[in-house]
Amino acid sequence: MPALAIRGGTPIRTAPWPSWPQHDERELANLTRVLESGNWGGFPSPNVMAGEFAERFAAYHGAKFGICTTGGTTALEVALRAAGLERGDEVLVPALTFYATAFAALIQGFKPVFVDIDPDTWCIDASKIEAAITPDTRAILPVHLGSRMADMDRITEISRARGLKVIEDCAHMHGGFWRGKGAGTLGDIGCFSFQSSKLMTCGEGGIIITNDEALEEQCHGYVNSGRVKTTDRQASEGTLLGWNYRITEFQAAVLLAQLERLPEQVERRNANVARFDERVAQIDGVSTLRHDDRQATRSGYGIILRYDEQAWGGISRDRFARALHAEGIHLYTSFYTPVYKTPLFAWRDAPIEVDYSQTHCPVAERASYHEMIWLPHEVFLGTTKDVDDICDAVEKLRLHIDEISN
Ligand SMILES: Cc1ncc(COP(=O)(O)O)c(C=O)c1O
Numbered sequence: 001m002p003a004l005a006i007r008g009g010t011p012i013r014t015a016p017w018p019s020w021p022q023h024d025e026r027e028l029a030n031l032t033r034v035l036e037s038g039n040w041g042g043f044p045s046p047n048v049m050a051g052e053f054a055e056r057f058a059a060y061h062g063a064k065f066g067i068c069t070t071g072g073t074t075a076l077e078v079a080l081r082a083a084g085l086e087r088g089d090e091v092l093v094p095a096l097t098f099y100a101t102a103f104a105a106l107i108q109g110f111k112p113v114f115v116d117i118d119p120d121t122w123c124i125d126a127s128k129i130e131a132a133i134t135p136d137t138r139a140i141l142p143v144h145l146g147s148r149m150a151d152m153d154r155i156t157e158i159s160r161a162r163g164l165k166v167i168e169d170c171a172h173m174h175g176g177f178w179r180g181k182g183a184g185t186l187g188d189i190g191c192f193s194f195q196s197s198k199l200m201t202c203g204e205g206g207i208i209i210t211n212d213e214a215l216e217e218q219c220h221g222y223v224n225s226g227r228v229k230t231t232d233r234q235a236s237e238g239t240l241l242g243w244n245y246r247i248t249e250f251q252a253a254v255l256l257a258q259l260e261r262l263p264e265q266v267e268r269r270n271a272n273v274a275r276f277d278e279r280v281a282q283i284d285g286v287s288t289l290r291h292d293d294r295q296a297t298r299s300g301y302g303i304i305l306r307y308d309e310q311a312w313g314g315i316s317r318d319r320f321a322r323a324l325h326a327e328g329i330h331l332y333t334s335f336y337t338p339v340y341k342t343p344l345f346a347w348r349d350a351p352i353e354v355d356y357s358q359t360h361c362p363v364a365e366r367a368s369y370h371e372m373i374w375l376p377h378e379v380f381l382g383t384t385k386d387v388d389d390i391c392d393a394v395e396k397l398r399l400h401i402d403e404i405s406n
Contacts, residue, residue: 003396004403005326012393013328017386020378021201026260030253042246045224049252054207057259060175061182063190063209065216068252069223069245072171072193075206076104078245079189080139082218083165085110088352089138091167094124094150095361096368097143099339101169105141109351113137114340116361120290122146122304125363126154130162139165144173144183145336146302146374147273149295152178152186159187167191172301174199175266179294184209189219194255199301199377200262202254205247265381266297272380272387273299279391285311286373286394302335303380305373305394315405317370320397323404324373327393335374338364 005011030049034040039048046054050068058066069075085091087109093102095114102112115132118125124142140159142150152168159166166187170176174192176183184190189212192198194205208219218240221228226242277288277298287306291298307317321333340356379386397404 002403003400004323005328006323007403011326011328012396013389017330018378018381020376020381021196021258022261022378022381023254023257026257027254030257031250034249034253037249040249042244042248043224045220045227045246047246047249047252049249049256050247053252053255053259056256057192057207058209060259060262061184061190061209063182063185064211065209065213067208067216067219067223068247069206069208070247071204071206072169072191072195072198073100073104073206074223074243074245075191075193075208076101076141076167076169077108078219078222078243079167079191079208080105080110080141081108081222082215083139083167083188085138088136090134090136091139091141092124092129092132092137093141093339094143094145095338095340095359095364096122096336097145097169097339098171098336099342101141101143102339106350106352106354110138111136111352111354112339114338114356114359114361116363117145117367118151119363119367121148121150121292122289122367123148123150124155126151126158129155129158133158133162133164137162137164139167140187141167141169142187143169143171144176144300146172146289146304147298147300148289148292149173149176149178149183151292153294156186165189171195171198173297174300175262175297176300177296180296182209185211188212189215194251194258197301197376199265200255200258202247202251202258205251205255266299269299269377269380270297272382272384273303275384275387276303276380276391279387280305280394283391283394283398285398299377299380301377303375303377305331305375305390306367306371307373309370312401313405315401317373319404321373323397324393327396329390329393330376330379332374332376334368334372336372337368
């Protein structure tokens with residue numbers, strides 16, 4: 001009688017996982033208020049709820065200013081433009097991230113230069129940044145990937161010494177803190193996404209936060225059809241070549257409610273991830289990414305179970321993942337692949353020529369193709385039993401390793 005679900009045995013987990021997104025009467029009440037007010041759009045910018053949300057979200061992370069945008073990608077586009085990059089300028093980007101991080105630069109003619117990831121945190125490897133700097137480098141774009149924050153101490157040190165701007169991609173790190181400072185406030189600008197799978201969501205949306213008033217003015221103008229922030233419509237038009245990336249009051253209504261829920265969710269996820277870390281440490285052949293005590297939060301958008309193929313007698317990560325999934329565990333394998341591998345860079349639309357045929361970031365490739373088991377954040381919004389189910393399933397696979405390999 002086989003034990004493993006992949007062979008017809010009983011799965012460890014059959015109950016559903018916590019669902020995402022979550023909402024309650026607070027979203028409903030705010031949405032109704034907007035609907036009934038008749039004030040639906042993003043203009044004047046910021047509008048009432050968008051302005052209130054931006055202020056609260058920025059304050060929560062310790063930033064003076066917040067500027068809402070239509071998404072995480074557009075937040076990055078605006079931030080890079082506001083940071084003063086020009087066509088052909090280079091921006092250092094981690095090799096492993098969602099490709100929008102690099103596309104936000106490339107679509108404007110700024111050249112993404114890929115830096116390999118740190119083997120312990122899977123964020124940009126700060127020790128490899130200096131070697132990647134050229135006379136054309138203008139900015140560093142660290143991504144706080146999954147649940148870990150990039151080494152912002154080292155990154156800000158390098159950026160100060162070299163006169164580079166730092167734009168943090170915080171699409172995975174709402175409510176994250178590093179040495180007591182909020183994600184997005186450690187560099188010059190922080191960019192967040194509110195796309196539907198993210199830690200806070202209004203379906204689609206984003207925000208830029210900063211402590212720099214001049215950058216805030218620029219970002220605001222780029223989001224608001226080129227207008228700088230003023231109520232004088234005539235006087236404010238035509239100052240920048242901007243986009244219309246304003247969000248609607250409906251989106252802001254949802255975000256205000258989501259922000260109220262964030263601290264409690266961060267706490268719950270942290271507690272569950274702490275237990276996960278402890279249990280995984282007891283299981284051979286798997287590990288979690290190293291937690292750095294400078295980071296207050298243990299968890300972000302994706303929680304990584306790191307697979308060691310050798311310790312499983314050469315069974316591939318994908319085979320292991322199929323067996324784990326059959327046990328009822330909600331997971332992804334190559335959630336991200338090294339960005340320089342995407343064929344999209346050959347698109348005729350790219351405004352500058354880039355050639356990544358010689359780019360090779362071995363740590364990112366190993367992580368993506370051999371080690372990554374990506375567990376979505378909502379799985380850690382449940383109970384201790386949920387965490388135990390995941391770990392029990394891995395232990396079960398370990399006990400019946402021969403059923404996976406045959
Ligand atoms: C790391 C990272 N950067 C940028 C983005 C882009 O955000 P959006 O989808 O809101 O444009 C995402 C998410 O989708 C992301 O995961």
